[in-house]
Structure formats: C-alpha cells, structure tokens
Amino acid sequence: MDEDIIEFGLYVPPHPHPLLSPEANNGYGRLRAAYDECRKRIEESDADLIIVYSTTWPSIIGHQFQANPNSEWVHVDDDFHYLGSMPYSFTMDAEFAESCVQKAESRGLQARTVNYDAFPIDTGSITALSLLNPDNRLPATIVSSNMYANRSETIVLGKAIRDALTEGGRKAVVVVVSSLSNRMFTEPIDPSEDRIHSQKDDDWNKKILEFFNDGRLEDLSQLSREIHGQIRVQKVVAYKPAWWMAATMGQHNNYTGEVLAYEALHGSGGAVIQLTPATGSVGDKEFDEDDVEYYKGDREVLNKGMLE
Amino acid sequence: MPKGEIVLGALAPHPPHVVYAENPPQNEPISEGGWETLRWGYNRLARKLETLDYDAIVVFTPHWQTYVGTHFLGLPRFSSKSVDPIFPNIFRYNYDLQVDVELSEAMCEKAAEAGLITRMMRNPDFRVDYGTITSCHMLNPKWDKPVITISSNRNTHYYSPEVMIEQALALGKACREAIEESGKRVVLVSSHSLSHRHFVTESPLPEDMSREHIYNHSQYVWDMALIKLFREGKMKEAIDIMPEYTEQTIAETEGGGIIWMMGAMDMPDYPAEIYGYQSVIGTGNCIAAWVPEPDAREIVL
Secondary structure (H helix, E strand, O other): OHHHHEEEEEEEOOOOHHHHOHHHOHHHHHHHHHHHHHHHHHHHOOOOEEEEEEEEEEEOOOEEEEOOOEEEEEEOOOOOHHHOOEEEEEEEOHHHHHHHHHHHHHOOOOEEEEOOOOOOOOHHHHHHHHHHOOOOOOOEEEEEEEOOOOHHHHHHHHHHHHHHHHHHOOOEEEEEEOOOOOOOOOOOOOHHHOOOOOHHHHHHHHHHHHHHHOOOHHHHHHOHHHHHHHHOOOOOOOOOHHHHHHHHHOOOOOEEEEEEEEEEEOOEEEEEEEEEEOOOOOOOOOOOOOOOOOOOOOOOHHHHOOOO | OOOOEEEEEEEOOOOHHHHHHHOOOOEOOOOOOOOHHHHHHHHHHHHHHHHOOOOEEEEEEEEEEEOOOEEEEOOOEEEEEEEOOOOOOOOEEEEEEEEOHHHHHHHHHHHHHOOOOEEEEOOOOOOOOHHHHHHHHHHOOOOOOOEEEEEEEOHHHHOOHHHHHHHHHHHHHHHHHHHHHHOOEEEEEEOOOOOOOOOOOOOOOOOOHHHOOOOOHHHHHHHHHHHHHHHHOOHHHHHHOHHHHHHHHOOHHHHOHHHHHHHHOOOOOOOOEEEEEEEEOOEEEEEEEEOOOHHHOOOOO
C-alpha cells in the first residue's frame, strides 16, 4: 500500500552550501552530486508530487502548508548571507495543500494553508527544491515544523498527509529537510577544513546512517528522543523528522535504504539519504510508545491545581 | 567632537499584532484594532522620543538568529516586503529603512576587539527581520532615523544562559564604546517579549480581545517579578535571575536583548519608565524605558 502513494523518501540537509558553494569543499561537492542523483531519480519516477517537511520553517499556530501556486522571491540566509542570494520560483500544489489541511483538522490538528506574495520560504526548503526539482517538473507543498509539537502531534500530522495522498490518488516523493547532528562551529572556518563538530556527533551520525542504510525507519522514529538528547542542540522540544517521515511514509522498517552522501556542513552532519518502500523487514526494536491516530491537544495539566 | 551617548534604552516587544492593530499603510492586512494597552504605551513612548535629540536607533533582535557570531547590518538602505513566517495573515509590511553604516561598522569592530565573533551583513537582498520592523515602526512610525540591527547569537542553546549573559554584556560594552567614540546620540532598542509561551491556536478574528490572556498564571507572576525589579532600578538583580526566569517562562530574553542593553547602559540603578504590559497570543509583553539623564526621566505608570 505504501508503494501506491509513496515513490520514495529523501532525507537532505538544510544548509545552503551544496546550492551556493559546492566547489568550496569536496564534501559539499559530494552532497551536491548526491542531490543531482536524487533529482534524476525523481525525474525517472512515477511521482506526481513532492512533499517537503522543513525543520527550518518553524510555526506556532498549528501546522502550515505552503499553497502559493507560484511562490517567488529572493532569499538570503541569516548566517550564510555572504555565500550569495537564493532566488526561487516554485510551483506549489494548492489543492493538495488544502486537502492536507482538511485531513489534519479531521485528526484534531490546527492547520492552515499559507498563500501570500513574498512569503519567506526557508533556506532548507529552497535548497532542497532548487536542487531536486529545478524546473518545477513536479508541483510541491512545504509543511512547517511546529515549534511546540512533540511526538503524537507530529505522527498525526504525517498520517493526515497520508490520508490526503490516499484520497487524492497521488504518488509522492517525501523530502525531509534536516541535519543529523546540528551543532555548527560558532566561528568562521575555512570551508576546505570543514569537519563534523565532534567525534561523538560523528559516531552518532554514523549509527543513524546504519539504520537508514538498513531501511529501519520506524526504529529511527523510536530512537528520536535519544537522538535529540545526544546530538541535537536543544533549540526545539524534540527531534521530529523521523517521526514525521515514518508516519508519512509508513511506520515500519520495510525500506531499501541508501546513503548517497554524508559530509560536514560548518560542523553539522549533512546527509543525502533515500528510502524506498520494499518488502521484507529488518530491525529489532519493538514499538514502546503508543501509536496515535487523533491529536487531542493539551491535557490541561496546569489547570488541574494541586494533586489530590 | 563631543562624546557620544545613549539617550534612552527601550524594551520594545515585537509581536506583529501591534502593527497589524495600528493599520499603517505599509501593512497589507486590515484589522479592527486590539492590544490597546500595548499600543497606547508605545504611542506614549514614541511621543517622548520625538522630544529627544538623537541620531540613530540600534536594535538587538532575536528574529535575526545567527549561530556563527554576531552580525550587523552593513548597507545604507534596505527596502523590501517583510512577511512574518509565523503570522503571515497579519503582517505583510513594506519597509524602506536607512542604516547608519559608519556606526554599525564601528560597533562590529569594537565587538571584535573585545573577542567576540562578528560579521557585517552586506547582501543587498537580505530581508530585515520583522522584530526590527515592528519595534521601530511602533517607536518611530515616521522612520526618519537611521537604524542599525544587531543579530542575536544563539549562545543560550549552544552553550548556556550564563555564557550568553557574559557575551551579551561584552557586546553591550563594546557598542557603548563605539557610540561614545562616534559622538552620536543613540536610542537602544531591545526588541523582545518577556514570557514567551504562545497559544498554538488563533481565534478567527486575531484581534478578538475576549480571547486574549496570558498563557498561564506562572508566566504572569514571573513577568511581574521582573517588572518589579525594573521599577526599582535593580537591573543587576534582574540580570542575576535571568537564567531562571528564562527557563521558567521560555522567555524571549534567551536571545540576550535586554542583557545587551543593560551592558551598554552600564547596568542602570535607576527606575525604568513602564509604558504598559499586555499579553499577545499568550506571551507577556512589557514596554519599558531607561533614561540616563535624570531630568528627562518620568513616572509613566
């Protein structure tokens, strides 16, 4: 069933270097080559839609879906502005975005589309869509990452998108834009000397890549809290990409995994990974947290006063 | 050349809702008002600023987030449209602002001499963050003064609140030295809320004030404790409790704005002028000003 709606999934880094300065470091070049390979695979696939979940587009009011049919502007990254500007012109699938909102609401989530001239699409989404779908061959939508959302909300969000894909008879390439370890160097570096920030980050990244390579997406989803504690700078409440990716693509380990590149991006771990729905199963983790179908919101713990 | 000075430092929260509620011609969405306690406080402070003689506004904003050092605007003019990625339904603002590049470069240089990582931002396509725009619009709707925006380095997340405080104070001191050497009279703006837990839903009419209140009572109590210290002129004590305050209220002070400003103003020991406190989508927002010249100081609220 997954194969009916999901062509394959990609996990790609949010930093602009593979787009703006692939020649500055051999590793950036290898990430760029991996992006190029994925672009070809998308072109050769039967996908009719690209869905991007970007960790660099935070939201507060629920979950936002980009729905401007022609989303156009020139973006500049907050940190890496000296690498150059990022002009973009993306074709968004407004109808699908609206369907996602309806499905999200029917599962208890707050959601809305955004369709505004000059809306600031984030660095990660621009990098991914510019390299993976440069001619707008396929329409896309981008999903925000709610800064307060945790596991259940994120999983329900993924399931809502599956609902929309199933109902619409669509076939998508799912793109998660996220670093692995996300600790960057806090000083300027010579790009030619870029490396993963610490041995610990590198060790964890390589362990995660083993899981991806084995197609163990649900196992990674189960490990998200551990990943967040070990190699994520605590900017947000949780490491959510694997939750969203598993819920959207299918919560199991039946994937063919391929790590196309793994390199440092100003110290963070950047990888281009493909997961394709397959038969057979690999993995040894058992699901240890409840699955969730419907988001019920806050439990109003703070309003319940003293414990009885 | 006379020694430059800071004529006023303002805590100026930037929820885009207040600009939306003002209905200025630069902002596309139209509202029926809302958040009057904050807006009237802002209006009052803007009138006071009109009576002061100053050359530039320096803004520290948590919505230009940099991880590789502290960055400064470095071109004489920025003109574009700012659309809030969080609240695009209420903030789509066409701006055209001038930058005091000379002073910006001087502050950047002084901060580098103090051992901080710095960089000038000279990409003409860069969009100025909505925090800068909101605070500046509310304080100076005529936009007739040059602006300098300083990014917020994310030390709190990368290291600890204590490291952030140390660096923000050092940055403030460096900015003060640059201002004094410039001979200019400057207004500082620390652009942020206090407690910063948002509601994750929005009423159909965002300005429906029957729905607006602080996220929870704990946030309110903490905000009031901090504002009490503002009123009493106990800014060293305020900075001392900042790590715990920030942790307890998820406060936007984590970016370092008010700490930078207190460092630049040499830790004021006189009462702040309080212009208002109100929640916006659950967050706590206080408008306050510190005025070094005693004769220009007032009791506002």
